[in-house]
Amino acid sequence: MGTALSVLHVRVWRGTESGEYQEFQVPRLESQTVLDVVTHIQRKLDPTLSYRFACRVGMCGSCAMTVNGKARWTCRTHVASVSDEERLEIGPLRNLPVIKDLVTDMAPFFDKWAAAKGQFRGSATRNDDFARVSPESRQRRLVDESIECIGCGVCYSSCDVVTWKPDYLGPAALTRAWTLVNDVRDVDQRERLTAVAGDAGCHACHTQMTCTERCPKKLSPTAGIAGLKRAVLSAALKGEI
Numbered sequence: 016m017g018t019a020l021s022v023l024h025v026r027v028w029r030g031t032e033s034g035e036y037q038e039f040q041v042p043r044l045e046s047q048t049v050l051d052v053v054t055h056i057q058r059k060l061d062p063t064l065s066y067r068f069a070c071r072v073g074m075c076g077s078c079a080m081t082v083n084g085k086a087r088w089t090c091r092t093h094v095a096s097v098s099d100e101e102r103l104e105i106g107p108l109r110n111l112p113v114i115k116d117l118v119t120d121m122a123p124f125f126d127k128w129a130a131a132k133g134q135f136r137g138s139a140t141r142n143d144d145f146a147r148v149s150p151e152s153r154q155r156r157l158v159d160e161s162i163e164c165i166g167c168g169v170c171y172s173s174c175d176v177v178t179w180k181p182d183y184l185g186p187a188a189l190t191r192a193w194t195l196v197n198d199v200r201d202v203d204q205r206e207r208l209t210a211v212a213g214d215a216g217c218h219a220c221h222t223q224m225t226c227t228e229r230c231p232k233k234l235s236p237t238a239g240i241a242g243l244k245r246a247v248l249s250a251a252l253k254g255e256i
């Protein structure tokens with residue numbers, strides 16, 4: 016561990032849906048991430064603190080929390096970028112049930128991926144050759160960004176429509192649907208467009224764009240949702256759904 020520059024005053028959520036913030040003092044270090052701070056608390060100050068992480072390099076999507084009021088991936092968020100007063104408030108993601116402390120139940124989030132027909136279903140058999148999708152094709156290029164989603168839940172936690180309308184599928188599930196709608200190998204397109212066309216689907220989006228503003232991978236769920244709206248309209252006009 017490096018030499019402490021000062022002391023960080025950190026309020027951390029303790030409990031379940033009901034609970035309270037508990038304050039800890041953590042040595043402020045150079046290049047420190049928010050995940051480093053939480054890890055310090057759990058390893059040095061209170062081993063009963065529950066939180067989630069895995070890769071620590073921005074790939075697995077498991078470390079998202081609410082930091083000073085905004086959902087963020089904590090392993091790639093430097094303390095310096097979110098706090099200039101040596102104060103941090105760290106809580107669980109919004110819009111999801113809290114299991115304990117900083118750990119939320121992600122089941123409702125991934126249930127919505129399933130409800131949006133987020134599973135690929137092809138028609139090829141093991142005897143067929145690999146399907147070749149040109150990286151330059153229009154449909155493949157439309158989802159160049161969306162396929163990079165790491166499922167961290169930051170967009171879902173930041174979406175006010177999810178708060179107002181808990182059955183709304185949300186930006187991540189709709190982004191997944193958008194990638195598959197453009198997958199020429201998939202054979203469930205009618206079912207998928209029907210799944211995202213309902214009241215809780217893409218038309219519920221108010222285009223507030225908080226998802227796009229907060230996505231740590233700099234993706235635009237809003238653009239994918241707009242694409243889904245066009246695809247649903249086109250399929251409806253053709254009588255396909």
Ligand code: FES
Nearest residue numbers: 071075076078090
């Ligand atoms: S720990 Fe994997 S994305 Fe942060």
